Amino acid sequence: MVDVGQFLGLRAAKRAHRSTQAATQAGILADSRTIPQDAVRFSGRQIAILFITLAAIASVPILLYPWPPLSDYINHLARMHVIATVGSDRDLALFYQVQWQVIPNLMMDLIVPILQRVMNVYLAGQVYTIMSFVLILSGTLALNRQLYRHWSVLPLIAFPLLYNNVFLVGTMNYLFGIGLALWALASWVALRERALVLRLAVSTLFVLALFFCHLFAVGVYGLGLLAFELHRLLALRQREPLPLDRPMQRRVPAWADFVASGLPFLPVIPLLLMSPTWTLRWDFTWEFNGKLKGLLFVIEVYSHSATFFLAAIVAIGALFAVRYRALRFHPFGWMLLAVGTATYLALPRVLFDTYMADQRLPIALAFMIIACAHLDLRDEFVRRGFATVLVLLLAVRAFEVQGVWRDLSRGTASFRDSVRQIERGSKVLVAYADPDNGDNARDLWLTHAACLAIIERSALVTTAFTVLGKQVMHVRRDYRDRVDTEDGTPPSVRQLLSHTEPTDWDDDPPYWSHWTSDYDYLYILFTDRDYANPDPTRLTPVFAGYRFVLYQINGTQLAGMSKTSD
Structure with a gap:
């Protein structure tokens, strides 16, 4: 039976000493001394109130902007809308279909469409994002509590890290997976000296859940568990053998116990083999540039x-x-830094056709490392200093994000107005005015903004995520050759208009090769203020906004006129 009270830190004081002693014998705690209660200075209730308050503050930007200016977010949200409504929307059903498969990238697909049954898709996305925030920070708190055997206020300093560059990219499933991985590791530490079967069973359940969050989230949990077990194994080797008459004697060799820790990850192998994601295994690229x-x-x-x-x-x-x-740092943290550094350097930039495979890891490690720290708050100066640092960090990050999102909201509002000009059930092509744009953090929101037309106008959009093996939403066969099915870069305006570039279209023409007849509208992104119509004959301006222009394509009508004249 799982000792839930011990895991939540709600056991009576008479059990606290015994739990601490057992953990110390197992080499889990930083040293053999119990941290005095007056070194904590914050009760569990006070920390809970602080957590709720800070979580509310961190959620303010999410609540204020139903469409947060993140790169992939609106693309993911459009897929959620299709999953939830394709059965009742004839226009969407004409273009898209949902094929449920074993894919390690499904958590948002499973949660948000269910939420959309009782709320609109934008609010459902906000709820999911805040759930991810709460899961990450509560997991950091839980891991810290298991390492030091009491609740601590120090992990709250991780709140400003919720807004980071990985979040700006919009990796929503992975971020949810980080929170779940932190809880999985906290559970492992809590159950480490319990029955082997119970510990492995709970870990297996977490691994299965993490697999459907994101494959990389499984790796994050595996990395943390490996570091913890290496730390524990090293601590046991440095201790004298326990007498046979002690109740804490090990029933299995330490090395066998260490190897058994990897058993919960075995189900990942058959799941991955039966997943279409396995077909993407050869798509990987290692780069040293970008590690810093x-x-x-x-x-x-x-x-x-x-x-x-x-x-x-x-x-x-x-x-x-x-x-x-x-300030104290748990020895597990040093092992985590060592294992994490080696893993980070070895990871490729692209893995399973997914970009930023390595650059996603540091933010997950950051939350784990913060959980390994402890702050002695008995000194009045330290308490005031910690409070000052926490307030400053939150104030700086909140001011930064809120200020930028307020400015960018003008662009998102303008784009929403442009989408209203699109006829329902239309086909929309996306192109770049400048193919080198889109890397600036302030421009990330525009990269997939056209997917808003899927939600608002039930349109076919060429940049929607429909890659086989990565998403469950696919384009129907009649329209599959008109969209990007490889997560590539949209064509430039020059490519659309030029017929002199050395491009061999005989065998495998690009999806946009017949753009004048295959699409109804063209979004040109990353335009300048005075952007001129690149082809007045075939393009009619519909809406000009900040860094984009929407055109109606006249190619179909022109083609019909040409045939009539012949």
Whole structure:
């Protein structure tokens, strides 16, 4: 039977000593000394109130902007809408179909359409995002509690990291998986000295759930578990053998117990083999360039100045905490840093045809590492210093995100107005005015903005995520050759209009090769303020907004006139 009370930290004081002693003998705690209760200074109830308050503050930007300016977010949200409504929307059913498969990228697909039964898709997306935030921070708190055997206020310092560059990309399933991986690791630590069967069973359930969150989330949990088990194995080897008459004696060799920790991951192999994702296994690329940038993704969002300021605050606060001997770091954290660094350097940039495979890892490690820290709050100066640092970090990050999102909301509102000009059930092509644009964090929202037409106008949009093996939403056969099914870059305007470039279309023409007759509208993204119509004969301007222009394509009518004249 699982000791839920111990896991939640609600056991009576008379059981706390016994739990701490058992954990110490197993080499789980940082040392053999129990941390005095007055070193915590915050009760579980106070920490819960702080958590709720800070979670509410962190959720403000999400609640204020139903369409947050994230890169892939609106594309994912459009897929959620199709899953929820394709059975009742004839226009969507004409273009799209949903084929449920074993794919390690389904958590949002499973949750948001269910929420959409009782709310609109935008609110459902907001609820899912806030759920991810709460899951990540509560998982950080839970892991810290299991490592130090009491609730601590220190993990709350991770709240500003919820807004990071990986989040700006809109990797929604992976972010949910980070939170679940933190809870999985906390559960493993809590059950580490319990019955082997119970521990492996709970871990297996977490692995299965993580698989359907995101394949990389399984890796995050596996990395954390490996680091913890290596730390534990090293701690056991450094201790003297336990006498045979002690109740805590090991019934299996340490190495066998270590190997058994990997058994819950075995179901991933058959699941992956039966998944269409396995067909993407050869799509990988390793790059050293960008490794440093991936580390900056943890704290960088929009402003380099804000990033520097946040890093400076944390560094100064840590130095003062070390000086006052108030900061402790669990030995598991050092092992996690070692294993995480090696893994990060070895990971490719593209894995299973998914970009940023390596650059997603540091943010997950950051939450785990924060969970490994403990702050002694007995000193009044330390308490005030911690409160000051926490407020400053939240204020800087909230001001940065809120300020930028307020400015970008003008663009998203303008784009929403343009979508209203599209006829329902239309076919929409997306192209770039400048193929080198889209890398700036402030422009990320525009990359997949055209997918809003799927939600609002039941349209076929060429940039919707419909890759076999990565999504359950696919384009029907009659229209499949008109969309991007490989997550590629949209064509440039020059490519659309030029017939002189050395492109061999005889065997495998691009999906947009017959754009004048296959589509009804053209979105040109990343335009300048005075962008001129590139082809007045075939394009009629419909709406010009910030960094984009919507055109109606006249190619079909012109083709008909040409045939009549012949």
